[in-house]
Amino acid sequence: MMSLLEIVHAHKLDGQYGIYSICSANPYVLRGAMIQAKRDGSFLLIESTSNQVDQFGGYTGMTPADFVSYVYRLADEEDFPSQNLIFGGDHLGPNTWQREPSVIAMGHAHELIRSYAAAGYTKIHLDTSMRCADDVVDDSTALAVNTIARRTAELCKTAEEASKTHAGNQPMVYVIGSDVPMPGGAQESLDDLQISSVEEIKEIIELCHKYFMEFGLEEAWQRVIAVVVQPGVEFGDMKIVDYDAGLTVEISRFIEKFPGLVYEAHSTDYQKPANLQKLVMDHFAILKVGPWLTYALREALFALSYIENDWLGNRKGIKLSNLLSTIEKVMVQNPEYWKNHYRGDTEQLRFARKYSLSDRIRYYWPNPQIQSVLQRLLDNLSQQPVPLTLISQFFPRQYEAVRSGQIKNKPLYLIIAKIMEIIEIYAEATKSGKVMYKMTEFDHIGNG
DSSP: OOOHHHHHHHHHHHSOOOEEEEOOOOHHHHHHHHHHHHHHTOOEEEEEETTTBOTTOTTTTBOHHHHHHHHHHHHHHTTOOGGGEEEEEEEESSGGGTTSOHHHHHHHHHHHHHHHHHHTOOEEEEOOOSOOTTOOOSSSSOOOHHHHHHHHHHHHHHHHHHHHHSOOSSOOEEEEOOOSOOTTOOOSOSTTOOOOOHHHHHHHHHHHHHHHHHTTOHHHHTTEEEEEOOOSOEEOSSOEEOOOGGGSHHHHHHHTTOTTOEEEEOOOTTOOHHHHHHHHHTTOOEEEEOHHHHHHHHHHHHHHHHHHHHHHTTOTTOOOOOHHHHHHHHHHHOGGGTTTTOOSSHHHHHHHHHHOTTOGGGGTTTOHHHHHHHHHHHHHHHHSOOOHHHHHHHOHHHHHHHHTTSSOSSHHHHHHHHHHHHHHHHHHHHTHHHHHHHHTTOSOOOOO
């Protein structure tokens, strides 16, 4: 079976191939991703972040073992081969415990790493870039790179020890660096977004290598596959910063010096398809996507709610879901997932809660009230099938698929197909299905 190491080497051979990473716990998103990967005959890389899934449950209420079991259940239901699943942990480090002293925060981080390794995760982003409560820095924001590198090696040593006890079906690989916003999305202005410099990238690679060697992690260093940098892509509530290949020429050429390293690009959501393809060609071979997928889910569910109102709103004996008003009520009553991300007056906040590209609604779909009315929406439109005219109005691409018999005229199929519009873009940009066949041209590719 091909590994992430081999995918990276396939990319290094000709610069065309990569892999996309699904950063979501949403069942609709995961089902859509599984269907796409099954069609392509490709691996599926699914990642959870340190604040989403941890040894205490994270905001999803799931430990790493819980999350893996949950994904395997979905895979079984979708008849997706479990051996083609790759689990990744994103921003694993002291992120969740930044307000604690470093001894306590890093202690939790080590246990976090152990729990991920024990659950079968085989791609670990070692991220120690955040300050802990007692860290002294020269300015108000930046932690010394030397400290970041040393802590990165410390966590890698823990991961190596844990992976020997809990070997997965893939070799453990690592991603270093974190020149991106913390989990949850950008909160700063996007007008002065700084692209990573060669000097910054060189420093983190050299210092991490130094400490890996000091900690006896020579073999593990051969399995460091990527560096997280800022290629100049980001999004905010209403703004998208598009990739400009002309601004990354220097760093793109720089990574070519390292036979086993590519870049990992975070926050690639909402980029134009051509930009995603260019990112891969410029050695940002791992493309991470999350909010764009749940944004597509939101679009689909809002469209179904509008259809429900038009199609069933005046019929006797039918109780409408009132999905949109329920979401707004729940978000206003429980603002913890959006209050630190949205700015403005009452109307601006209302609009952002509903339509922001940051898609903070994604945190509210598991809410019991919302789940209840969502199920009513699906039941209503399953029992009273949506006429083609309304599918054409609200789901134009899916209308063609329904007409051609590719998907059924059922709300669940419309939702999944809407999400897959986005996943298809990433599959094409990374040539995910084709890389599997590319590798068959070679008997073996080593790690050198």
